[in-house]
Structures are given as C-alpha cells and as structure tokens.
Amino acid sequence: MNNNPRKKEIISKAARLFKKRGYSAVTMRDIADSLNIKAASLYNHINSKQEILATIIIEIAEAFTSGMVEVQTPQLTTQEKLQKIIELHIDLTVKNPEAMACLNNDWMHLEEKLPYFVKMREDYEENFRAILKKGIAQGEIGSRDIEIMLFSMLSTLRTLYIWYTKKDGVSAVSLKNDLPVTLLKGIIK
Amino acid sequence: MNNNPRKKEIISKAARLFKKRGYSAVTMRDIADSLNIKAASLYNHINSKQEILATIIIEIAEAFTSGMVEVQTPQLTTQEKLQKIIELHIDLTVKNPEAMACLNNDWMHLEEKLPYFVKMREDYEENFRAILKKGIAQGEIGSRDIEIMLFSMLSTLRTLYIWYTKKDGVSAVSLKNDLPVTLLKGIIK
DNA sequence: AAAAACAACTAACAATCGTTAGTTTTGTAA
DNA sequence: TTACAAAACTAACGATTGTTAGTTGTTTTT
Numbered sequence: 001m002n003n004n005p006r007k008k009e010i011i012s013k014a015a016r017l018f019k020k021r022g023y024s025a026v027t028m029r030d031i032a033d034s035l036n037i038k039a040a041s042l043y044n045h046i047n048s049k050q051e052i053l054a055t056i057i058i059e060i061a062e063a064f065t066s067g068m069v070e071v072q073t074p075q076l077t078t079q080e081k082l083q084k085i086i087e088l089h090i091d092l093t094v095k096n097p098e099a100m101a102c103l104n105n106d107w108m109h110l111e112e113k114l115p116y117f118v119k120m121r122e123d124y125e126e127n128f129r130a131i132l133k134k135g136i137a138q139g140e141i142g143s144r145d146i147e148i149m150l151f152s153m154l155s156t157l158r159t160l161y162i163w164y165t166k167k168d169g170v171s172a173v174s175l176k177n178d179l180p181v182t183l184l185k186g187i188i189k
Numbered sequence: 190m191n192n193n194p195r196k197k198e199i200i201s202k203a204a205r206l207f208k209k210r211g212y213s214a215v216t217m218r219d220i221a222d223s224l225n226i227k228a229a230s231l232y233n234h235i236n237s238k239q240e241i242l243a244t245i246i247i248e249i250a251e252a253f254t255s256g257m258v259e260v261q262t263p264q265l266t267t268q269e270k271l272q273k274i275i276e277l278h279i280d281l282t283v284k285n286p287e288a289m290a291c292l293n294n295d296w297m298h299l300e301e302k303l304p305y306f307v308k309m310r311e312d313y314e315e316n317f318r319a320i321l322k323k324g325i326a327q328g329e330i331g332s333r334d335i336e337i338m339l340f341s342m343l344s345t346l347r348t349l350y351i352w353y354t355k356k357d358g359v360s361a362v363s364l365k366n367d368l369p370v371t372l373l374k375g376i377i378k
Numbered sequence: 379a380a381a382a383a384c385a386a387c388t389a390a391c392a393a394t395c396g397t398t399a400g401t402t403t404t405g406t407a408a
Numbered sequence: 409t410t411a412c413a414a415a416a417c418t419a420a421c422g423a424t425t426g427t428t429a430g431t432t433g434t435t436t437t438t
Contacts, residue, residue, distance in 0.1 A: 006414095006415080021298075022213055022294075022295075022297075023214075024210075024211055024213035024214035025212075025213035027394080027395065028395080028396060029395085029396095037415085037416065037417090038416075038418085039396080039397085040397080040398080040399095040416090040417075040419090041415065041416050041417070043396095043398080044414075044415050044416075045415085049396065049397095082376070105294060108210060108211075109210075132376075141376050141377055142370075142374070142376065144367045144371060145366075145367040145371075147358065147359045147363075148359055148371050149371055149376050151345070151351075151352040151359065152345045152372060152376075153376070155345040155349075155351075155352075156341045156344040156345055158348075159344040159347075159348065162340075162344075163336065163340040169336065170334065170336045174334045174337065175337065177334075178333045178334040178337045179341070181331075181333060182333060182334075182337050182338055182341050182375075183375065183376065184375050184377045185374075186371075186372065186374040186376075187271070187321075187330050187331065187338050187341075187342070187372065187373050187375075188329065188330055188331075188373040195384095216424080216426080217425080217427080218425085218426095226385085226386065226387090227386075227387065228426080228427085229387075229389090229427080229429095230385065230386050230387070232426095232427070232428080233384075233385050233386075234385080237426080237427080238426065238427090
C-alpha cells in the first residue's frame with residue numbers, strides 16, 4: 001500500500017522529530033528542514049501532517065495487535081505467554097523506537113484514526129488481562145491486584161524506547177536476557 | 190513564594206489541560222476558557238505560558254529531590270529504601286497526578302529551567318542506581334543488569350498517574366499494598 | 379468618600395501555523 | 409531531442425499563536 005520511498009523518508013524523519021519534541025511542537029517546516037527541502041514540497045508526497053502521524057502510529061499498533069494473536073497460543077503456559085509479550089515489545093521497540101514514542105505520547109492527537117487506535121489498545125490490554133487472570137486461576141502467578149500487575153508490566157514495556165535509545169542505555173541483548181526475569185521474578189532475592 | 194490563589198487556580202487548570210493534550214497543544218485561550226476569562230486576563234497573574242509549565246514541573250521535581258534525601262537514611266536496608274522510593278512516587282502521584290504527567294511528558298519544553306531540571310533528574314537516577322548497586326554488593330537483590338532494574342522500576346513509578354487517574358483504575362490503597370510486592374518480588378510465584 | 383490596587387475587558391500586534399496554487403527544475407523514457 | 413512525469417521551488421492564503429497596550433469595572437484601603 002505504501003512503498004513510496006520518499007514518503008517513507010519523510011515519515012521516518014518526522015517520527016524522529018515527534019519522538020524528541022512531540023507531534024504538536026513539530027512544524028511542517030521542521031520536517032522539511034530535516035530533509036533539506038521546503039515545507040510545501042512535502043505535499044508532493046503526503047496529504048497532511050495528520051496523515052504522517054496516523055501512518056506512524058497505526059502501523060506499529062497493528063503490529064502489536066497481530067503479535068498478541070500469536071501470544072495467545074492455547075498450549076503455552078502463562079509464564080511462556082508473558083515471556084512472549086515481553087519479547088514482542090522488545091522486538092518492536094528495537095525495530096522502531098521512534099514509532100513507539102509516537103504511539104505512547106501522541107496517540108491522543110490522532111483524529112480520524114483515533115477510535116480505531118483506542119479500540120486496538122483496549123483489546124490489547126484486555127487480552128493481556130485475560131492471560132494474567134488465567135494465570136492466577138491456575139496458580140501460576142501471585143494473586144495480587146491484576147490491574148497493578150498489568151500496569152506495572154505495560155508501563156515498563158511501553159517506555160522501553162526511552163532507555164533503549166539513550167546513550168549508555170540498555171542493549172537489545174541484555175534486555176532479552178534480564179528484562180523478563182526482572183519483570184517476572186522481581187528485584188529482591 | 191507563590192501563594193497567590195488566582196495564580197494557583199490558573200496553574201491547576203493549565204496542568205489539567207497539559208496532562209490531557211500536552212503543553213504544545215494547549216493554547217493560552219484554552220487555559221483562559223477553562224477559567225471563563227479571556228486569554229489576555231491571564232497576564233494579570235502570570236508572566237508567560239512558559240512560566241506556568243516551569244512552575245508545575247519544578248515544584249514536583251524538587252519534591253522528588255527532597256524525598257530522595259530522606260530515602261538515603263544510612264541505617265535502612267536496601268529493601269526498605271526501595272519501599273520508601275515506591276511510597277514517595279505513590280504519594281506525589283496521588284497528590285498531584287497532573288503535575289506528574291507534565292513532568293513526564295513536557296519537561297523537554299522547559300526553557301530557562303531546563304538545565305536545572307535535567308540536573309535534578311540525573312541526580313535522582315544516580316542516587317537510585319547507587320542504592321541498587323549497594324543492594325547487589327550486599328546480596329540483598331539479584332545481580333542482574335542494574336540499568337534494567339532501574340528503568341523497570343522507574344518506568345512503572347513514573348507512569349503511575351496514567352493508571353491512577355483513569356476510571357476503574359487502581360486506588361491509592363491497593364497501590365500501597367500491592368505495588369511494592371509486585372515490583373520487588375515480581376509476578377510469577 | 380476618595381484613592382489605590384486588583385482583575386477583568388477589548389483590540390490588536392507580529393510571528394508562525396498547515397496548506398494551496400502555480401511555476402520551475404530535474405531525471406527518465408521515447 | 410523531445411516529451412513527460414516527478415519533485416522541487418516561490419509566494420501567498422487565512423487561521424491561530426503568545427503577548428502587549430490601554431481601558432473599564434470592582435474591591436480594598438485610607
């Protein structure tokens with residue numbers, strides 16, 4: 001649907017700027033400058049600023065949605081499912097940290113696509129919750145407040161992009177090694 | 190220093206809007222509308238939009254800084270220190286979730302106060318790191334990647350405001366009960 | 379009652395916003 | 409070489425931005 005290479009460049013540069021300053025603080029002239037062209041020239045390739053944002057966010061949101069489908073393989077244990085969710089977040093963050101930042105910080109500036117996005121996010125959380133709930137019922141995980149476990153894991157996973165992209169931050173390798181055990185087993189011995 | 194009640198109202202209303210849409214997307218006219226006055230009237234009480242943001246963020250950032258001082262009581266165990274850090278975040282979030290949102294999402298739009306803020310945040314993280322490091326040395330906590338433990342806890346604590354303020358979200362009581370054990374002991378039995 | 383301080387107002391400013399129209403340049407295919 | 413399409417450009421638009429100046433009404437102090 002969208003293999004125009006120049007358009008991809010624009011979206012990529014825009015995502016970088018959105019991550020740093022947020023959608024509202026970035027102007028079309030900022031985006032154009034980062035490509036060494038004039039703002040009006042952007043419109044040979046894209047229809048609006050809003051379209052750029054929607055393209056960035058919806059693509060990665062759909063990746064999470066389809067990733068969650070695979071997580072829900074019935075024969076997996078709860079721990080294996082949680083492990084797979086963690087890996088899904090690591091993979092998508094490593095592949096595109098700028099899009100992750102937009103997803104987290106600028107989703108509320110979506111217009112036409114906002115209901116579609118919110119629905120996907122709600123479904124994702126609901127599926128996550130169901131996994132935790134089943135895990136408690138089966139005695140695999142501690143029977144504490146489900147919302148707290150859910151939000152604790154999701155908060156960490158969703159803001160991975162902050163720590164992954166900063167210098168002297170965490171690497172993809174150490175994330176895959178140590179993040180699951182940190183989240184699942186905790187910090188205290 | 191700042192006990193002008195009308196100014197406090199303005200800052201409070203502004204914080205609410207900043208939390209919802211972000212600093213850059215909120216106009217002075219939006220803030221004025223929420224107080225049923227005109228935008229120009231705001232300037233009888235505040236000097237600039239930027240001053241509003243700085244007031245919100247610096248106040249709560251300083252609360253974290255002074256809270257961290259108390260955490261560092263030498264006779265506490267590592268677990269007790271971590272427990273106190275969690276309580277500090279819960280308390281400040283419950284007291285002012287709007288300011289927490291600004292702190293997290295809009296700090297990069299600080300201008301004059303940006304270096305001061307960044308210094309406080311770096312110091313806070315460094316103190317946190319030192320506690321974890323000592324905990325590992327003393328065998329109180331698992332010897333895994335410190336950065337991952339640090340970012341895992343901080344990510345959860347810093348985005349508490351999202352879950353605390355949404356309907357059917359978590360309550361202050363269940364947070365104090367279940368968040369420490371979730372973070373410190375993990376999810377899996 | 380007069381004076382001073384406070385807090386709202388109207389009107390407008392220069393700058394910047396996303397976007398459009400129309401034109402010129404550049405690269406490719408015939 | 410010519411013809412065409414793609415992608416840049418200049419110029420400008422109407423709307424909105426944060427903010428200022430000057431004024432009016434209201435409350436508090438003298």
